Amino acid sequence: MSRFAPSPTGFVHIGSLMAALVESKVAHQTGGVFFLRIEDTDKKREQDGSIEAIVQNLINFGLTPDEGIVAIHPEREVGAYAPYTQSERKTIYETFAKFLVAQGLAYPCFATESELTEIRKRQEARKVKPGYYGEYAIWRDKTIDEVKAQLAQGKAPAIRIRAPYPNPKVVRFHDHIKGDLEMPGNDQDMVLLKSDNALPTYHFAHPVDDTLMRVNIVIRGEEWLPSVPLHIMIFEYLGLPLPGFAHIAPIAKMDGSSKRKLSKRKDPEAAVSYYHEAGYPRQAVIEYLLNLANSDFEDWRKAHPGVPHTEFKLKLDHMSKSSPLFDLTKLNDISKEVIATYSAEQVYEHGLAWAEQFAPEFAAILKHDPAYSIAIFNIERGGDAPRKDLVKWEDMEASYGFLFDQPFAAGIRQHGYTWGKIAPSDVQMILTAIAQSDYQISKDEWLNAMRAHAEGMGFARDNKTYKKAPDQYKGHFGDFMMVVRVALTGKTNTPDLYEILHTIGSERVQARFAQALTALT
């Protein structure tokens, strides 16, 4: 049983997606349940619509939770341990807090914000460690009457834990990623329940909820590592069994000469939505993340082509202890490989889904004649050497748009034809000769026919021949074919010409040759 427990701040970080991925995998490969719990105890930071965004992102990346908040609507909540939204669990936390107060393990604190900053200043002046502890914990040993007096004035207390001071015992625990760890025990009287709304802090909600919801492994970001002693203390005060822990190193990037955690403010690629918008197939993002999590994933992928990544067994103890640098180039490579495994139908389906959301005009073109679109995506696809030129759906129009009439026409209007070093008169000669030629023959026959044309017009039959005596030729066969390519596509780099010819059909072929010819005169 594992959980993904984000707070609804309107932003899903790529590191969170990594955590959710690891959580879901670990739960599923041990026959457990992966659920989503919303940690909305800080009402100030909450953003409208962010719960929907979280669920949607999880669904987009194929990490739909089994329980908890599982869908946007209509039936949002599933599972036996509801509610899965912390603000709806208030009485539960209060009950646990009362239990602690009754035992003298927690106490009400009426310290104001200004008193707290005052304490901090004093600690700074004395050069002692900051915080609410020992002699600085001004409400630690107040009498019941003093508490009642505040209450009578209508003041609401925060509930703080009574930490052992000055000699907390050393905490030893095992982390499934980091290994055996030893840290000084907590001696700070941390807040359990907040004064303004009596909602719990993360530190308190985590032991309570994860126990009640039967979480047996807590997988979360490494930023929580320093507060593990506090958490363990709360579990012990409450008399609850400890879950397992696994702390994931954050994903970082280079900023000048220093490394830092991917930042929500500075780095667009920190947002999970970035990948969705750019049109990276979800499988590519997930496989990239899997590769960061367990680097032997790529060996597994090579050995098991076509097998869904859900079959891959993730090993927590193989995860890196240090922060990896995010590498967009590597993601692109993986994405290219992923798309290369897709059938033409799949490319059409995924590409269209992306375009409908982010490029509606191109979507309309794709949908106009689905069979034609699929035929286009079928060029150089399948077989042992599938074409690997598409990284993400965002690039689809640039790479394949010219095979559709409207984008082709628009491209010519914008850039015209780029004949390069071939003289216009030669271009005309080539096109005139080629325009009527038959291509309803095998590829080899067609290429031979083209080569014959090329040689007849003074082009070298191949690059090698040309290089031996460049002065004797107008160019080599490649130069000749480039003229055909540009006339047909308006571009200098395209997939295989023979396949293009057959895919776009003789009507378009004729029209395009004719258009190029008129453009010359």
Add this chain to the structure above:
RNA sequence: GGCCCCAUCGUCUAGAGGCCCAGGACAAGACCCUUUCAAGGUUUAGACGCGGGUUCGAAUCCCGCUGGGGUCACCA
């Protein structure tokens, strides 16, 4: 600054005392193939942060240093 974590090619990493003058992938270079491009094939360059131990033997174990990161809230 205190506490904690971490440290192998540019990047992600393999490596659990001899299998390692350190292996793979991405990126870079070269060559081959080739109707352009993208691929594909072959190939080159590229790392154990430093200093001490332990040991017949250390990338691997221990100590110190250095460097990087995280965290020190009534945010999560």
